[in-house]
Amino acid sequence: MVRHVIAPAADLPSGERLVAEVAGRKVVIFNLDGEYFGLFNRCPHQGGDLCLGRTTGLVEAGDSPGQYNYSRRGEILRCPWHGWEFDIRTGKSRAEPGRIRAKTYDVDVKSGSELFDGPYQAETVLVSIEDDYIVVEA
Amino acid sequence: MNVELPARPKPESTINRPVIADCDIHPCLARPADILPYLPKRWQEHAMTYGMLPRHGYQSGPAYPKGQPDAARLDSWPPDGRPGSDLSFMQAQHLDANRVELGIMTVIAPAAGAAQNLDYSAALARALNEWQVAEWTSKDTRLKASIVVPYEDAAAAAVEIDHWAGHDAFVQVLLLSRTAEPLGQRRYWPIYEAAQRAGLPIGVHAFGYGGYPVTAGGWPSYYIEEMVGHSQCCQALLTSMVIEGVFERFPGTRMVLIEAGLAWLPSLCWRLDKHWSRLRDETPHLRRAPSNYIRDHVWLTTQPMEEPEKRKHFHDIVEWIGIDRLLFATDYPHWDFDDPLWAVPVKLDDGARQALFLDNAKALYGRR
Ligand code: FES
Numbered sequence: 001m002v003r004h005v006i007a008p009a010a011d012l013p014s015g016e017r018l019v020a021e022v023a024g025r026k027v028v029i030f031n032l033d034g035e036y037f038g039l040f041n042r043c044p045h046q047g048g049d050l051c052l053g054r055t056t057g058l059v060e061a062g063d064s065p066g067q068y069n070y071s072r073r074g075e076i077l078r079c080p081w082h083g084w085e086f087d088i089r090t091g092k093s094r095a096e097p098g099r100i101r102a103k104t105y106d107v108d109v110k111s112g113s114e115l116f117d118g119p120y121q122a123e124t125v126l127v128s129i130e131d132d133y134i135v136v137e138a
Numbered sequence: 139m140n141v142e143l144p145a146r147p148k149p150e151s152t153i154n155r156p157v158i159a160d161c162d163i164h165p166c167l168a169r170p171a172d173i174l175p176y177l178p179k180r181w182q183e184h185a186m187t188y189g190m191l192p193r194h195g196y197q198s199g200p201a202y203p204k205g206q207p208d209a210a211r212l213d214s215w216p217p218d219g220r221p222g223s224d225l226s227f228m229q230a231q232h233l234d235a236n237r238v239e240l241g242i243m244t245v246i247a248p249a250a251g252a253a254q255n256l257d258y259s260a261a262l263a264r265a266l267n268e269w270q271v272a273e274w275t276s277k278d279t280r281l282k283a284s285i286v287v288p289y290e291d292a293a294a295a296a297v298e299i300d301h302w303a304g305h306d307a308f309v310q311v312l313l314l315s316r317t318a319e320p321l322g323q324r325r326y327w328p329i330y331e332a333a334q335r336a337g338l339p340i341g342v343h344a345f346g347y348g349g350y351p352v353t354a355g356g357w358p359s360y361y362i363e364e365m366v367g368h369s370q371c372c373q374a375l376l377t378s379m380v381i382e383g384v385f386e387r388f389p390g391t392r393m394v395l396i397e398a399g400l401a402w403l404p405s406l407c408w409r410l411d412k413h414w415s416r417l418r419d420e421t422p423h424l425r426r427a428p429s430n431y432i433r434d435h436v437w438l439t440t441q442p443m444e445e446p447e448k449r450k451h452f453h454d455i456v457e458w459i460g461i462d463r464l465l466f467a468t469d470y471p472h473w474d475f476d477d478p479l480w481a482v483p484v485k486l487d488d489g490a491r492q493a494l495f496l497d498n499a500k501a502l503y504g505r506r
Contacts, residue, residue, distance in 0.1 A: 046480040052213045080212030080476055083205055 001132050001137050005125045009109045009132035012036075019051045022138045025107050026051070029134060031074055037088050038105030038136055039077070042119055044093070048081030050102060058085070058094065077102075106137045149177065149434055156491070158478050159240035159418075159499030161439045162343070162396050162467035163281070165228070165274055168219030173248075173505030176265035176272070184258055190431040191437035192252045192347040193318065200345075201352065202361040206473035213473030221471040224279055230471045233280055236478055240499055241281045242467075243270060244312055244343050244396060251314060252347040259288035263298055267308075275307035282503060284341055292325055294456050296332035303336035309503040310339045312396065314346025315371050327387070332389035339437070339502060343396040344368040372398035376436065382408065383423040385431040392502065394437045397469060401444035404458035407432055427435070433460065439467035439501060440494070441476040445483045452484045465502065466495045475492075 006020040012031045019041065020027050028051040041050050052070035057073040076088045076094070087095035091102040112129040127133060167173055174182050194201070204505055206212060210221035214231065222228065233241060245266050253259035263286040270283040285308050288354070295311075302308045311333045319325060321342065333340050345368075351357045353367040370396050410428035418424070424431075424490035438459065446452055456464065467477050478495065485495065 046477040047211055049209070080206075081477075082473065087155070 004136045004138060005127060006134040006136055007116060007125060009088040009134055012134060015055075015057075016114065017051065017126075020136065022105065022136050025138070027136060027138075029105075029107055029136070030055075030077075032088060035089075036109060036134060037106035038107045039086070039088065040089055040103035040105070043079045043084065043086075044100050044102055045082060045084050048079045048124065050077060050079060050086070051076045054080075055088070056085070108135045108137075109133065110135050140154055144185060155235075155237045155479060156495055157237045157239045157465055158495045159242070159393070159503075160238045160468045160470065161242045161499050162244050162441060162469050162480075163228075163232070163238075163241045163467040164222045164247075165243050165245060165270070166220055166222040166224075167269075167430070168223035170248075172223075173269060176268045177501045181261040181265075182256060183257075185262075186424055186429060190248055190250075190258065190262065191254045193254050193349045194252070194347040194361045195349070199372060201357075202364045202388050202469055203470070206363065210471045211473055211475050212324075214475075223456070225274060228366070229278065230469070233278065233467070238272050238280055239496065239502060240503065242309065242340075242341075242499070242503060243283050244286070244341060245270065245286055247316060248341050249314060249346055250286050250296075251312075252316075253288070255459050256288060256291040256294065256445075259291065259412055260287075260294040260298065263288050263295075264301075267298070267302060271307050275305050282309040285338070286312055287329065289313050289326065289329060290318050292328040296328040298350065299332035299336055299338070301490045303332075303338070308338070310341045311336075313340060315342050315344045315368065315375055315395075315398065316346035316348030316350070316352070316432070317375070318348060320378030320384030321375040322380070324382070327384070329392050330384055330388040334388045335474060338392070338468075339392040339394050340395040342372070342398075343394050344372065344398050357501065363413045368397065369399045370400045373402060374487065376406065376432070377428075379409065380428045380431050381421055381424070383421070385435045386425060391435055392437065392503070393435055394439065396464065396467065398438065399442060399444055400438045400459060400464065401446075401455045403436075403438065404455065433463075437463050437465055437498070439465045441467045441469045441478070441481065443475050443481065443483070449484050452482075456486075456490070461490045462498060465499050 004022050008013050012085050014031050015032050017028055017030045027038045028041050029038045041048055041127040043100050055074050056078055057077050058071050058076055060069050062069050066082050075088050086102045089106040109132050112127050112131050177403055200486055208221055214221040216224035216227035250259055250262035274283050275283050285302050287298045289295050299311055352364050354370050377380045407429035414428050
């Protein structure tokens with residue numbers, strides 16, 4: 001496991017995503033209200049680029065017929081190809097959570113001063129002590 | 139702090155991808171007006187003033203909203219225009235990336251053959267055929283076209299087929315599955331006669347506008363019901379083709395069902411044969427059991443494939459149909475696109491793969 005410094009945290013506002021190259025693989029990183037999650041960019045179904053999918057919430061049946069619940073606003077990613085829904089927090093697909101899931105990456109935010117203790121790899125990021133950075137383990 | 143990493147090759151290069159034939163690619167007009175230069179002046183005026191009324195009550199487009207905008211992969215929108223409208227974008231995203239050696243184009247929108255005004259239907263079909271040559275097949279020789287025909291006016295459709303017969307760009311005649319009457323009925327026979335004369339297969343692509351509900355039970359509530367309804371529709375049209383004796387009367391007919399699914403075919407054959415053995419004398423023009431005609435005259439494209447829960451049952455389906463009758467298709471750029479590397483849910487042996495992904499299509503669409 002190596003930690004990779006991806007970008008200044010300020011580059012990824014809440015509700016947004018960015019794509020990073022981590023150990024030769026594309027990873028999509030999401031900021032959900034200050035919590036950070038990473039998914040391998042390849043959809044586990046047939047390989048669509050997950051970074052191009054739309055984020056939505058979950059529409060599900062409520063307690064009785066005709067009732068619907070809308071939850072998890074902004075936390076579900078729909079693949080741009082066949083529209084499978086993936087939970088950004090766990091990578092699990094809504095349709096077959098036990099069998100099909102997008103590969104997840106642990107994402108953290110660290111202050112510049114913590115990072116100087118290494119070992120980290122920062123491919124293009126210049127780190128300064130005052131700022132926070134997105135860090136991915138891979 | 140900053141460590142230079144060596145550049146790595148992209149994890150998924152095109153090197154391991156097999157060369158394929160894709161038997162369902164959808165080019166489309168970037169803008170509706172792009173067809174105008176290919177229409178005679180009289181029909182340009184018509185198109186701009188009245189437009190096309192499909193055979194479908196009270197609405198101008200498909201009855202059900204699609205799963206994605208323009209029914210397309212979200213990543214298939216070129217910088218300018220609709221998915222499927224930009225050749226160089228299609229080359230980079232699909233033909234080159236997926237190593238398509240032979241790409242069969244099926245223009246299903248605008249659905250010229252479903253226009254209620256039959257003269258406009260014929261004019262628009264001709265224009266779309268001219269456009270396919272000018273904008274697509276003459277610019278990329280991997281692409282082959284299907285002749286769009288005004289199929290509700292079979293005499294005019296036969297004229298269109300005769301017009302393009304022998305032209306290098308065209309490798310099949312294209313119908314849509316929803317028609318005014320079941321496709322085996324005699325009003326359509328001039329189409330089969332002309333296709334036989336030209337030595338061209340008849341491709342029947344799912345969708346279109348028949349004017350009837352999209353399922354045998356009436357108008358359903360949801361798009362997903364429309365999607366699975368194609369198997370009903372195609373069973374009905376294929377049954378009609380067999381029972382009306384089209385394959386007996388036009389023995390050169392080769393029919394390709396496109397985007398209709400495939401796992402339903404064996405059960406249809408079994409059921410037809412069972413009834414035929416009891417009711418044979420109702421249709422004495424049939425010399426053989428229905429499944430016999432289907433086995434000899436019908437091909438199916440793969441996308442979208444049924445995926446049985448137990449994967450081994452997919453092998454059974456392939457065996458029942460015959461691997462030689464299956465043609466790989468992606469449906470690019472539509473949202474239910476099948477990636478050639480991942481779409482087939484089982485591992486096929488090398489011979490079967492070669493047949494499915496390339497050789498069957500080359501044999502079927504090769505010139506006779
Ligand atoms: S490739 Fe993502 S849903 Fe099919």
